[in-house]
Amino acid sequence: VVNKVRYFLSRRVGNKKLKVGHAGTLDPLATGLLIICAGDFTKRIEEFQAMAKTYEGTIVLGATTPSFDLEKAPDQFFPTGHITPALMDLARTKFIGDIEQIPPVFSAVKVDGRRLYKNARTGEEVELPQRKVHIDTFELLGELRRVVSSGKEAYVASKKGAPIMLHPDYAEGVQIDFRVVCSKGTYIRAxxxxxxxxxxxxxxxxxxxxxxxxxxxxxxxxxLEDLVRWIGGPQL
Structure with a gap:
C-alpha cells in the first residue's frame, strides 16, 4: 500500500524523493484503518503509532491454531458446552488494564534481531518474550453462536476464499464478536x-x-482505489 501511494503521489507532486510511511501495520488477515503519512507528516508517525487502537472482530471458541488466527488451520480442540455468558464476562474483565502478553510465534516481533515468523517457518524454537500492554476496553458483542456447519463437518470462511475445516464431526465450535480499545503493540490474536x-x-x-x-x-x-484515483493514478 505504502509503495503504491508513494509512487503515484510522488508523480503527482513531481518529487521522486517524497517521503511516505505508515503508522502501524495490520496482521496479514486483518482489514481496516491504516494511516498513511506523506511529506512533513512522516515526522508525526511515532505520534500516530502511540495512539490507542480500536478493533472489532470475532473469536472462535473450541479450537486453537499455531498462528492464533486463520493463517494456520486448527490443531487442537476443546469443549465449549460449559461456557456461559457469566463465565465469558468474568474472563473478559481479567484482560482490562495493564496485562502481560506473549506474542504469537507467527508475528513480526524481533528476538535477537530476527522476526519470530521466520523462526516459526524454519522450525527453530526460541524463547518468546513477554510484553506489557494496556487494554482500555474489552466488550463482548451479541451472543454466542455456532460456527457455520455443513453436514457433519464444521467450516469457517478464511480471507483467502477457501473454507478452513474446523474439525470433522465437531459440533462444539462457537463464536462471539467483540470490540477492543488497546495500546500500541497489543496482539489481538494473543x-x-x-x-x-x-x-x-x-x-x-x-x-x-x-x-x-x-x-x-x-x-x-x-x-485504496479511491485514494489512488484522487492522486491521479490508474483505476485498480
Missing amino acids: LAKDFGEAVKSGAYLSRLVRTGTGGFDLKDAWE
Whole structure:
C-alpha cells in the first residue's frame, strides 16, 4: 500500500524523493484503518503509532491454531458446552488494564534481531518474550453462536476464499464478536488465545477489523482505489 501511494503521489507532486510511511501495520488477515503519512507528516508517525487502537472482530471458541488466527488451520480442540455468558464476562474483565502478553510465534516481533515468523517457518524454537500492554476496553458483542456447519463437518470462511475445516464431526465450535480499545503493540490474536484459556477452552481469532486509531475513524477513511484515483493514478 505504502509503495503504491508513494509512487503515484510522488508523480503527482513531481518529487521522486517524497517521503511516505505508515503508522502501524495490520496482521496479514486483518482489514481496516491504516494511516498513511506523506511529506512533513512522516515526522508525526511515532505520534500516530502511540495512539490507542480500536478493533472489532470475532473469536472462535473450541479450537486453537499455531498462528492464533486463520493463517494456520486448527490443531487442537476443546469443549465449549460449559461456557456461559457469566463465565465469558468474568474472563473478559481479567484482560482490562495493564496485562502481560506473549506474542504469537507467527508475528513480526524481533528476538535477537530476527522476526519470530521466520523462526516459526524454519522450525527453530526460541524463547518468546513477554510484553506489557494496556487494554482500555474489552466488550463482548451479541451472543454466542455456532460456527457455520455443513453436514457433519464444521467450516469457517478464511480471507483467502477457501473454507478452513474446523474439525470433522465437531459440533462444539462457537463464536462471539467483540470490540477492543488497546495500546500500541497489543496482539489481538494473543488476546483471543488467552481469552479461550480463561474460559477453560481454546480459542483463535477468525476476523479482525481496525476501526479506529486515536481520533481517526475507519468510516472517514478512503478506500485504496479511491485514494489512488484522487492522486491521479490508474483505476485498480
